[in-house]
Amino acid sequence: MRARNHNGETVVGLEIATTKVVFMVAEQRDDGEITVRALATHPTTGLRKGQVVDYESARTCLGEALHDLRQNYSVPIKRLFLSVSGPHIQTLRNRGHVAVLNEDLEITEEEVQHVKQVAAAISLPEDRVLLHTIFGRYRIDDAQSALRPEGMTGARLSADMLAVHGSQTHFRNLAKLVRDLELECSDTVFSGYASAAAVVRPEQKRSGVVVIDLGGGTTDYMAYTDETIGAMGVLGVGGEHVTNDIAQAFGLTTREAEQIKRDHGSSLLERTTKVTELARQYNRKRTVPLASLRTVIHARMEETFGLIRERLEAEGVLAPVGAGILLTGGGALLRDADVLAEKVFNKPCTVVSPWRLHGAGLADRPELATVAGVVRYGLRNKSDSGRHSGLLDWFRVFWDGDREGVEQDDLFV
Ligand SMILES: Nc1ncnc2c1ncn2[C@@H]1O[C@H](COP(=O)(O)OP(=O)(O)O)[C@@H](O)[C@H]1O
Ligand SMILES: [Mg+2]
Missing domain, CATH: 3.30.1490.110 (Dna Ligase; domain 1)
Structure with missing residues (x-):
């Protein structure tokens, strides 16, 4: 069993996701709750589905986010915990x-x-x-x-x-990014595991629960059944696919499609003759029939949930889930995503955000589930990570595969 982190220590979490990179500096309170000291979010560039595709651009984007963080947090930042995602997991x-x-x-x-x-x-x-x-x-x-x-x-x-x-090449490139920022990575955590740690409550864990984190280019899932982790994984599909479907179907730019998705989108089909207007800044006179818009969104969302259902059923972990499905990640903000999920999984479904997390502007932010889970993971395992000194050691740990597992109960208390 690992030693617990002392209260009052701070950890830095970093999520490099499809749509955004987020740094979070957080501290454990005496009562076990977490206080967020600083948060910096920056739109992602140079990465696709969590994988580096344009190194320089990715480095600039991370550098800017780090700069923002340093502006609003005065204590030096050296080591961090990093989430890892992508269909390679x-x-x-x-x-x-x-x-x-x-x-x-x-x-x-x-x-x-x-x-x-x-x-x-x-x-x-x-x-x-x-x-x-x-x-x-x-x-x-x-x-x-x-x-x-x-x-x-x-x-x-x-x-x-x-x-x-996960893929070694993927880790190597992430490691280089972190090193180029002159930071050290204490440990890495699978983003779906982190999100689940941030949103699941003990009673849900006891009854069995599935957490689905709907991100930009990926969707992570984790099933907790029989008080253990029954399954987890990643689909290479996310909210950006919904946006791209809309853009293609109606001949829009991605920005327009994103706007219309947020303003008028829903996961449910609707029989209506109403039309929606496009964002006015483009001075375009195009309109989109609401019923068609929802048909496009519904198709993608139903497919995504259906794929997860198939995987969970194949693992035999869906039937025993008593507490239902928790949706988180930015994609969970899509209207009626929970209603559709309820139909697909035939289980109660709720949109959730990280809990036991305190700080201004943190309520109802499902898109922060992963980074909140990363700091939770860090606070749990920080005292142990001291033995890895810097990235070289971090790599050595990876190469040898000589890495002690983190027991799930350490994460889910
Ligand atoms: N209000 C909203 N309605 C519909 N979709 C939304 C809304 N807000 C965010 N999203 C979607 O959430 C996705 C980003 O989720 P997020 O968890 O931040 O992604 P990632 O962690 O992969 O960067 C985007 O595809 C975006 O379109
Ligand atoms: Mg995310």
Whole structure:
């Protein structure tokens, strides 16, 4: 179990996402709540779906965001926690087994550590790096399931492990960006995991819940069932696809399409003869039939939710979800996204923002879920990260794949 971070320490979180880069400086309060000391957001340039496509442009954009942060936060910023997203992120499951050799068959901490090692012993292809090793339920004699098996008895102990891994090239470029800003990365966290950590409440975790973060170019999901993480992943589709669909369907610029999506869009179909006017600054006389606009949006949103439903069903984690679906990320602000999700998943669905987060202008900001989760992760794991000194070590940790997993309960308390 990792040592907890001392109250009063600050951490810096960085999310480099499709539409924006966000730095957040936050501090843990004595009561466990988080106070945000500074926040800087800048529109993303040079990245697509979380991957660097134009290095110089990406560096400038991050540099400007950092400059803004330094303007409103006087303490020096050196180390940060970084979220990682993109369709290159994948998961791998493994189950490990060990025999319980104690005379009385009592399972001790030693057996638990051993079975975790066995479950975590996977080999990834050379071009992949390990991001998280998350342990789920244990099984005793293939019969009884346990969250904490220490003290129980049995002849055989098994552990389930979910590894989250990503593309090495992707990490290398992100690492270079961070280094070029003369910053050090303490640790990285999968953005979907971070978003879930920021919005899920303990009672939802107990009942089982799915978190969907609708971003610009990606949609992350994470299912929490049976008090463990059942599935997580990324789709390379997001709000920008909705915008592009609108632009193509009605011959608009992306900016116009974005505007019309926010002002008149909805995920639901509507029979109406009403038309919507385009943003006036372009002096264009075009109008868009509202019913067609919604048909276009509905098609993309229904497809996106449908893909996630298929993946969750394939993993067998949708049926046991009792607390329903939580939608977050900027895309969750699309009108009636929750109503459509309710139909697709046949589960109650709510739009949520980070909770236990304090600071001006932070209420109802679903687009901050990831960065809020990153600082939560950082506050949880900061004391441990001291052993990595800078990016070189950070890389060494990646190359060796020698990285201790963060137990999920460390994140979701
Ligand atoms: N009011 C709104 N209505 C509809 N979509 C919105 C609204 N606000 C933001 N979005 C969409 O949210 C997406 C960005 O979400 P965000 O979580 O900030 O993305 P990312 O983290 O990937 O940069 C964009 O595609 C944008 O169109
Ligand atoms: Mg996001």
